[in-house]
Amino acid sequence: MATLSLRWIGLTVAAGALLAILGPFGSYMNGGPIRLLSYWIGAMLLGLVLYGSAYRIVSARAAFGSRIWLGALVGATLLASIPEALVTRAVAFWLWPELMQLRLPLPVWFAQTATIGMIAMAGVGFALRRSASASRDDLAGLPSTGPIVAPLGGDVLALQMEDHYVRVHRSTGSELILMPLGRAIETMQAEGLRTHRSWWVATHAVTSVHGNARSMRLLLSNGVAAPVARSAVTRLKAAGWVAHDENRPADGKR
Template identity: 35%
Template sequence: MGGSVPQSTLRQSPASFRQWLAGAVHASRTAVTAKESLRGFAVSAAAGVFLALLGAFGTDAVPFGIRVAYWAGLCFAGAIVGTTVSHLIGGDGRADEKPWLYATLTVIGVTLPFTLVVWLVSDLTFYGQLKAGGFLGYLLPVFIVTVAMTGLNFLVQRTPPQTHAAPAGTPPPRFLDRLPPKLRGGELWAVEAEDHYLRLHTSRGQDLILMRLSDAVAELEGIEGAQTHRSWWVAKAAVDGAKRGDGRATLQLKGGVEAPVSRAYSKALREAGWY
């Protein structure tokens, strides 16, 4: 087949391994629509062709046709494993309820079967037989990269902490009792974290209180809103519009206040109709 590839080379090139496995595990995030699933497969196929052209991971000595079949097959298999595991574990929304448990199960669910795939495909392609101990040799690098990719995908795809409107007749949110006297009775538009303080944006002006944003969000239940950034919670009724620039979105609120939208929350907020 035009020269063998040393097994040590296949296993000791973390940069190349990370490249192709990144494309393969790309689909390990929750794929909630058929369109997203197809996009993941397309990215994986493109990654396979690119790595074949590159001759990555010491495969440049292998005939081009075999390289294409090898890389495209691995990337496509990774997409299938990742998408299947995501649907089985978190396809019904459970991922948002216990994200750390979901992440752990995703890593385990992707690592074990995909290490088996890498072992079978690599050893049979380059040696014509399975090498003793091959599975264990591939297990650690597959696990490390899967952890990294799963963490990255969670950061990109996570759902922002949300609060919901209270049913009629229920007491007002506890957080409103914390408003300084001059702001009480006004409409709460946003809460912005500033060091250890929170800046309150309301229809009666602004003021600071000593509190953590995470604690404030818990007490804001009863007002429909969401965290748009690690430092901002915004009431949905306060949003007048939005503007985009440099790949980022900014919500325009009543009173001329502007609240940033982080990339981690952008997709979820957009799909929820915030902008």
Template identity: 40%
Template sequence: MNDTPIRSMNTARAWTIDLAAWAVIGAILGAVGPFGSFFNDSLPIRLAYWMTLALVSGAVIGVGVRWAWPIARQRSTPTWVWVPILGVAITVPLGLFARVFASGFWPAVRDNVGLIEWFGQTLLVEMIFLAAYVAAHARAAELRSSEASMAEGPRILDRLPPRLGRDLLCLQMEDHYVRLHTSEGSVLVLTPLRAAVTQVGAIQGMQVHRSWWVARHAVEGVVRDGRNLRLRLISGLEAPVARSKVAELRAAGWPLGEA
């Protein structure tokens, strides 16, 4: 996890979006009336209760996540560890607030719902909301990072020496290295193939074999050897195609000829 989620969350716009989303969630809960609240009172009262509770919970969760996430990252604490710990920690104050707040609307709550049941329900709800909140912000940060990488251009080209130009034809795995082939030659770099493929950016291509990624523009023809298939590239190289990839390549419109 990088710093991107936290930086993007610490803005007025992010807080406004968060609280607006919590208000909508509160309105939905007010309409549905979970945990028996549907039978407690009219719709306006339920909306007032659940929207207030959702906004307070959202504010506490938002502050808690913004505080805990950077610390967890610094200590390399996985998400599945720190999120439940934070969930348990915020359940106590939120549970107390919710119980006092609910008692103001419906005094019978104190007698009809025990503390263990009350805090158990609170923990369940807060854990679901907290996990969804963290997952949503992590996904949003991932998409922003991906868009930024695309805008910056293919990072893999930065690994090429000037003498090889910028016309990337294919990537070929060799043990713990990847050979970058261009129309001018090749160079060996220390990186996993999976990592190299994520850095090709907007260059159209596909991993055609567990050891090969090929740029679509580099394909000049197809070589068949029985049931085996190889792509002939403009540089003269031939890249093997895994049988499991043939259908995927055809669906993407690659020129493989007749089956």
């Protein structure tokens, strides 16, 4: 994780230096290479925080590459561009007071900021899509028998199928991994049950059971509610997750 963060910081600094050399939107006329480098590298590092947070939030709530994901990412990029534009505008006026005389409207500054943000997001999305495609090709070349060793370390609370991906729910958040749900379940060492066609839940993650056989859901320790298919209720009863009285947990706590 630390290596990956350092890699993104390095790429961000390099991108800032490149923008300082190119001087987009007339910034090359501001002069002062040190100030240009400081401004653009600082702006890009701020963008890494804002746009990176936006990207993680969207990816945690929508399947990567889906229409919902794409629309949410555009909206999140525009929202992240608001503080980015306000901060960079204030810093630019401080570094180059003469810019204030140009009376550049804030909407124009925002449009310029959002343009760079959209380009950066598109670049990141393209790079991750290629990485996902490469991973899919690697998985396709593996034998169909035997479990796939997956990076599912840590305290996994539940697995949720989303198209060709599996969302791994943990106490600290969630992540998407390119893998069939069945293969992901095979890699799990913790005890658990398949509660739904698209869900697997770890035994220790269940804090309470709500509903009845017609509409049942499990509340997990991270606050996520996992659905229970009618056909899975019998398995949950046999495992002691649900009492024979369907409206209450077997131990009165879950």
